[in-house]
Amino acid sequence: MSTQPVQQPAWAALTAHRTSHATTSLPALLAADSTRPERYTAQAAGIALDYSRQLIDDDILSSFEQLLEQQDMKGWQAKMFGGEAINTSENRAVLHVALRGSYNGPDANIPLEVSENQSKYFTFAEAVRSGEIKSHSGEAFTDVVNLGIGGSDLGPRLICHALADKAATPRVHFVANLDPTEMQRVLMGLNPGTTMFILSSKSYSTMETQANAEAANAWLSAHFNADAAATASIKAAHFCAVSNNVKAVSGWGISLDRCFSLPEWVGGRFSLWSAVGLSIVIAIGEKGFRELLAGAHEMDQHFLNAPVRENLPALLAILGIWNTDFLGAQTHGVISYSERLRYLPDYLQQLEMESNGKCVDRDGNAVTYATSPALFGGLGTTTQHSFFQMLHQGTHLVPLDIISISAEDNIKSYDGDTRAEDLLLFAKAQSDALAYGIEALPASLRDAWQAKPSYSHFPASRPNTRIHLEHLTPSTLGALIAMYEHKTFLQGVVWYINSFDQWGVELGKVMFGAMK
Template sequence: MKLRCDLTPTWPLLQSHYTAQGSHLDLRQAFERDADRFAHFSQSAPHVFADLSKNLWDRDTEALLLELAAVCGLEQHRDAMQGGQPINTTENRAVLHTLLRRPAGMSLPGDVPETAARLADVHSTLNAMLQYAEQVRGDAAITDVVNIGIGGSDLGPHMAVRALEEFRAPGKRFHFVSNVDGHELHHVLKAVRPESTLFLVASKTFTTAETMTNARSALAWFAAQGGRDVARHFAALTTNIEAAAALGITTTFGFWDWVGGRYSLWSAIGLPIAIAIGAQGFRDFLAGAHAMDEHFRTAPLAQNLPVRMGLLDLWYRNFHGFTSRCVAPYHAALTRYAAYLQQLEMESNGKRVGLDGRALACTTSPVIWGEPGTNGQHAFFQMLHQGCDVLPLEIVAVRKASHPLPGHQQKLLANALAQAQALMVGKASEDGHRHFPGNRPSTLLLLDSLTPASLGALIALQEHRVFVSGSLWGINSFDQWGVELGKVLAKDIEARLESGDVAGLDGSTAGLLGLLRDGDGWTA
C-alpha cells in the first residue's frame, strides 16, 4: 500500500526535527563537527560523482527522510514503474521510458507479461532508426538536418545534440524549430537549401498545432524553392503513418503511448541525436542511461543517488520552503540543459492534486531555472549570494575538457568550486554591502568527461530524482493536463482574430483582440 508523505507517521517527526535542528543548521559548523561529512554526503553513481555535503541537512535529517521513503513504499512504486504496471493512473498507461534503454532480451523481476514483446518492438524500431541515421550520416548531399517539434520533441534532442557537439558527424549542421512564431522557421529556411536539407517532423499524433503549422510551412517552402522528392527530404517521427503519408512523407519511425513526451529522447524522437553522434554513439547514450536505471533499481536507499537527491528536494520544498532551484552547468555545450530540466521537473511535478484528484496539503515542484556557469556569475549570482531568498544551486562540472585550448578548463573548474565554497562560507563585514551571509546550499555533480554515456546517465539521474519526489508527494508525475486549456482557448481566439467576434469574452481579452485587429495599431 503506497502512502502519501504527509499522511505518514514519519512526517510529524520530520516537522519536529526541522523545528529543533534543521531550521538553524549552519554548514560551517556542521563541517567542523563532522570530519567525515564530505565522505558521507558524497557518492559515486554510474558516470556521475555527487557532492551533497554543502546542503542543509545532517545525518539525522537523512535518516528520517530515508524512513519516509520506506514508509511511503517508494521502492515498490519504482519497481511497478520499471515492470510496466500502469502507474500513470489518469491515463491508464504504463511508464516505460526505462524500457527504451534496456538491453535486448533482458527481463526484470516484476515485469508484466507484455514486457518481452514490448522490448522486442523497441529494439526492432531502434535498429531501423539507427540504420536510417547511418544512411543520412553517410550521405554527403545532406548538409543540414532540421528538427521540427515542440516540448519533448524538441527540448531533449536539442539539448543532447548541443551537448554532444564534439561527437557530431562532420559536414552536417543541425537546426531546431519549435516555436510557432514564424520568425524562427524563417531564420532557419534562409540558411538552408532544399536539395541538401532533411526535415524531421516530430509529433506522436501528427496533430500538434505548432509542429504541424511549421511542417506545412516547410513543405510549402520546399515546393516553392523547386524542391523535389518529399519522401527523400522529409521524415516523420510519429505513430500516425496515414497523416504523414497524406503530406507525402513515407519514412516514419513510431513510438508508444507509454513514452511521455519529456521522456522520449531515448525513442525515435532521438533520431537527430542518432544522426549527429552515430549509431554507436546513440547506443552508448542508451547504455549510460541504463547503467543509472540499474543503480536506481538495485542500490539500497541510503546509497541510491536519485533517491537521496529526491529526498533532499522534498526537504527543501516542504520544510525549508525553498521555491526554486538554480541549475548552473559549467560546460558551454550544456547551454540547453536548464531548459530541458524545466520541462522534465515542472511538467512532471507541477501538480496541486494527489492521485485521488484532491488538493494536496503540501507544495510540490520548485521552479527550475539557470544558465551555463560563468555567464550566470555575471548575471544572477548576485542574488544567490546576497539576495533575500535562499536559492539552492546545482552545479554540473566536467573534469576533462573536450577542447585543446590551454588554461581554460582550470579556470572554469576553479570558478565552479569557488562559487559553491563562497555560497557556504560567506564573508563577514561591518559594511553591509560587502557582507555575504553564507550558509547557502549547493550540490555539485561531476562528470569525468562529457560523452554520450555520461550525458545519458546524467539525464536518467534527473528523471529518477523527479520520480522520487513525485512519488512521495503522491502525485501523478506522468500526465500534463495543465497544458491543455491554453491550447483549446488558442483555437477559439485564433478564429475570433479572423472574425472579430468578441461575444462572451472577458473585458481584457476582448480589448486586446480588438487592438490586434485595429489596422491603425496604437501609439505610445
C-alpha cells in the same frame, strides 16, 4: 500503503527536525565534521554527487529513508520497471526505461518491439549519414532540421549540442517555436537542395510542429520553383516523420517507410530514447546513441539497487523535498560550468515542472504541501555576472545544483589555455562561497572583507549540490539525464502525485482552439 506524505510518521519527524535545526548553519555543519565531504558524496555511472553543502544531517537522512519506505519507493519502482499502468489518469504504463534495456516485466513482446523500432530508425539514420539517401536533386544531405516542440525538441537539442564535437555530416538543427523568426534564422544558412526535415510529433496534432512543417515545405517548393506534382516529390524526398499517427502523416505526403513510431507507453518528456532521438542518431551515429542508452541503463540499475544514501536519484529527490517542503524554497537553480550543457536547464524545466507541477494527488484530492519548485538555470561563469548577486545576498533561499566536468575533458584553443581549469575553480569557489560566505576566504582576505560596511554582509548557508563528471561522453550524459528522470519520478512518489500526465498543457491548447 502510500498516501499523501503529510499523513506519514516520517513527515512528522522531518517537521520536528526542521524546528530543531532552525538555527543550524552550513559552516557549523562543515566545521563539526571533517569527514562530511567524503561521507556526503556518492558516485555512480561516471557521476560524483557531493551534497555536503546541503542543510541536512544523518538524522534527517534517516527520517527520509523511513519516508521513502512509508511511501513505498520499492513498490513504485517495481510497478514502473515492470510495466504497470502507473499513469492512472491516462491508463498507461510508463516504460521509457524499456528503451534502454531496463524492462523487468513479463511481456516478452516489449523488448522485441523496442528492438524492431530501433532497427528501423537506426538503418534510416545511417543511410542519411552515409549519403545513401539523397535529396530531390540527387545530392547527399548536408543538414537535417528537427521540427518538434516540448519532448520532441528539448532532449534531442540538449544532446546534439552537448555532443556536437562527436557529430559528423549532416549537421543537425532544431526549430520548435511557432514564431517564424526561429525557423528563418535556422534556414538562412542552409541550402534547400541538401536539407532534410524531421517532423517529430507523436500524435501529429501539435499545431506548432504542423505549422513549421508547412513553412519548411513552402521554403523547399520556392527553391525548386515546383508545381504541384513536383512539390509532392520534393516533400517525399526531403521529409521524414516520427509519429504514431500514420494516417495523418502519410496523408500529408510522407511515405510510410519514412515514418517511425514510438510506443504509447513512452511519454513525450521521456521520449528522447525512442525514435524521437532520430536527430541524435543522425548527429552521433548508432554507436554513440547506443552508448547514450547504455549510460542510462547503468543509472537505471543503480537507482533500482543502490541503498538510499548511495543512490544518486534518491539523494537528489530527498534534497529537493527537504528544501521545498521544509526549508520553504520555491525555486531551484541548475548552473552548469560547461557550455556543452547549455540546454540542460531547459530540458529539466519540462522534465520536473511538467511532471510534478501538480496541486491534486493521485486520488484527485487537493495537496496541502508544496510540490515542484520553479526551476531555472544557466551557464557559469556568465550567470555569476547576472543573478548570482541574488543567490548570495537575496532574501530568498535558492538551492542549486552546480555541475562541472573535468578540465581535461574541455576544449583548449592554444598552449597554456587555462580557461577549463578556471571553470572548475569557479564551480568550487561559488559552491564554497554560497555555503560559507566570507568564511571561505583565506584569513588575510577575510579580515579585509570584515572591515567593509554592512552592505557587504553575506548570510552564507546557501545550500548547493556539486555534480561532477570526469568525462562528458554519450554514456555519462545518458546517466546524467536518467538520474534526473528518476529524481523526478521519486519525488512524485513521495508527493503522491501522477508525474506522467500534463493537463495544464492541454488546457492552453483547447483555449487556443476556442479563440481561433
